[in-house]
Amino acid sequence: MLVEFNSLSETSRVWIYQASRSFNAEELEEVKAGLDQFIKEWTAHGSELQAGYEIRYNRFIVIALDQTNTTASGCSIDASVRFIQALEKKYDIDLLDKMNVSYKQGEFVAYKTLIDFKKMAKNKSVSKNTIVFNNLVTNKLEYENHWEVPAEESWHGRFM
Numbered sequence: 001m002l003v004e005f006n007s008l009s010e011t012s013r014v015w016i017y018q019a020s021r022s023f024n025a026e027e028l029e030e031v032k033a034g035l036d037q038f039i040k041e042w043t044a045h046g047s048e049l050q051a052g053y054e055i056r057y058n059r060f061i062v063i064a065l066d067q068t069n070t071t072a073s074g075c076s077i078d079a080s081v082r083f084i085q086a087l088e089k090k091y092d093i094d095l096l097d098k099m100n101v102s103y104k105q106g107e108f109v110a111y112k113t114l115i116d117f118k119k120m121a122k123n124k125s126v127s128k129n130t131i132v133f134n135n136l137v138t139n140k141l142e143y144e145n146h147w148e149v150p151a152e153e154s155w156h157g158r159f160m
Contacts, residue, residue, distance in 0.1 A: 002039040005052035005064055010141035012064040013072065017084055018102050018135055019059040020094035020111055027091055028058060035061070038083045044076040057109045059102070060133065061087075061095065064140050101156065104131040104148075121151075121159040128152035128160040 023031060035053050042049045049072065051065040063080065065072055081096070088095050101117040103110055103126060112120065120126045134154040137143045151157050 001048045001050050002036055003050055003052045003066075005054045005062070008050075008052050008064045008066050008140055009068065010139065010144070011068075012066045012140040014065075014137060014140055014143045015063045015080065016133075016135040016137070016143070016147070017061040017063075017095040018100065018111070018133065019061070020097070020100065022058040022109075023055070023091070023093075024058075028055065031055065031061070031087060031091075034083070034087065035063075038080075039063070042076060042079065044070050044073040049076060059109060059111075060135075062143065064143075098135070102133045102135075103151070103156075109133075117156070118159050126151065126160075128157060130156075132156045 032055065039049075039051045039053065042051060047070040049065055049070055050068075051063060053061065053063045055061055061084070084095050087093070094100070099114045101112050101114055103112075103117070117126065128151050130151045131148060132151045132154050134147055134149055134156070136155060137147050146153070151160055
């Protein structure tokens with residue numbers, strides 16, 4: 001069951017998929033339509049899942065699932081990954097590669113491999129104050145408070 005992202009509880013489980021580039025306006029509309037359809041039909045062992053999503057900075061797909069009544073099953077999580085893989089193929093974009101880092105340069109969101117980010121930290125091109133996106137947050141409360149943080153407050157801090 002598709003619900004408004006903002007109406008989901010703070011304990012809702014969150015998955016964040018960062019894109020290797022921004023989606024353009026046409027792609028965004030298609031991705032939103034696809035997400036609407038997928039989440040409306042998303043189930044776990046025949047029970048509908050109460051979930052919502054938002055797209056941030058035209059490049060982060062954030063799916064939240066309220067597990068109060070029905071929890072995600074292995075099959076339902078696999079279905080969501082297959083949906084994301086289909087987006088990757090359709091738009092020739094990386095969404096599942098966790099070995100990449102997104103961070104802010106002013107209002108611009110940059111995307112680098114972890115190796116390049118480490119080099120940038122060593123060369124002081126990024127600092128402990130650089131705003132990074134901590135895609136390892138697991139629930140909506142963490143997402144709202146600890147997703148977009150200075151590097152020193154995230155796992156990225158170990159490279160500073």
